[in-house]
Amino acid sequence: MNPILKNNNFNRLNNNFDQLKEAYKSIRTNIQFSNVDENIKSILVTSSKQNEGKSVVISNLAESFSSLEKKIIIIDADLRNPTIHKIFGLSNELGLTNIITKNKELEDCVYKDEVLGLDILTSGTIPPNPSELLHSEKVKELIDNLKKEYDYIFIDSPPIGIVTDAGILASFSDGVIFVVGSDEVDNKMVKISKDRLYKVNANILGVILNKYKCNQNEYNYYKETD
Numbered sequence: 001m002n003p004i005l006k007n008n009n010f011n012r013l014n015n016n017f018d019q020l021k022e023a024y025k026s027i028r029t030n031i032q033f034s035n036v037d038e039n040i041k042s043i044l045v046t047s048s049k050q051n052e053g054k055s056v057v058i059s060n061l062a063e064s065f066s067s068l069e070k071k072i073i074i075i076d077a078d079l080r081n082p083t084i085h086k087i088f089g090l091s092n093e094l095g096l097t098n099i100i101t102k103n104k105e106l107e108d109c110v111y112k113d114e115v116l117g118l119d120i121l122t123s124g125t126i127p128p129n130p131s132e133l134l135h136s137e138k139v140k141e142l143i144d145n146l147k148k149e150y151d152y153i154f155i156d157s158p159p160i161g162i163v164t165d166a167g168i169l170a171s172f173s174d175g176v177i178f179v180v181g182s183d184e185v186d187n188k189m190v191k192i193s194k195d196r197l198y199k200v201n202a203n204i205l206g207v208i209l210n211k212y213k214c215n216q217n218e219y220n221y222y223k224e225t226d
């Protein structure tokens with residue numbers, strides 16, 4: 001069983017890992033289709049506000065891709081509220097910020113999860129000036145270099161409706177996935193966020209409606225019967 005899927009309490013509550021895995025597979029397929037015409041390697045995940053599920057979505061999506069034997073790295077670029085290290089149970093002593101500010105090497109900071117088959121770069125030490133740091137040419141350079149080594153780079157970010165950091169990251173990511181937490185955000189806020197993404201010429205690959213409480217019967221469409 002996928003440890004990320006298993007470790008999330010909400011998945012236990014949903015009591016249906018298979019449906020969840022299918023949902024991520026379907027998102028994965030859609031991303032792969034987007035890749036037919038464009039070479040999409042760096043994918044930013046953002047949302048309008050906090051708590052809509054960005055970090056959980058990115059973790060599950062990265063794992064779904066790594067099961068295809070793709071070379072994957074997750075980067076925690078949410079320098080306001082980093083959580084990727086918590087989801088994967090890692091230390092956050094060394095990470096992205098240490099590469100950007102202290103000239104640490106990637107190899108010193110990246111964690112290789114042999115079980116899940118993916119690499120993780122946590123945020124690292126939290127700086128007082130996150131936006132400035134993300135503006136640094138070094139972040140773009142790092143991601144460009146990673147593209148030579150990885151099939152997909154998944155970048156976690158703070159909410160674009162609240163702070164500008166995600167806009168900076170979106171401007172140099174190949175694609176953006178926009179998470180909408182069902183019942184967590186209103187249309188106005190979603191529109192503001194979408195406009196911010198368009199303003200930086202973000203390539204919005206699609207929207208994931210998260211935390212949607214569906215009727216079990218709606219989803220059991222293809223379930224085998226006895």
Ligand SMILES: Nc1ncnc2c1ncn2[C@@H]1O[C@H](COP(=O)(O)OP(=O)(O)OP(=O)(O)O)[C@@H](O)[C@H]1O
Nearest residue numbers: 010049050051052053054055056057081159210211
């Ligand atoms: N599909 C879901 N169903 C129920 N709970 C969920 C779902 N997705 C995420 N959650 C829960 O919602 C909370 C917020 O998730 P997460 O940390 O991924 O959000 P976030 O958008 O990254 O927040 P932040 O902006 O603060 O980084 C967590 O407790 C997580 O377990």
Ligand SMILES: [Mg+2]
Nearest residue numbers: 054055078083
């Ligand atoms: Mg998060």
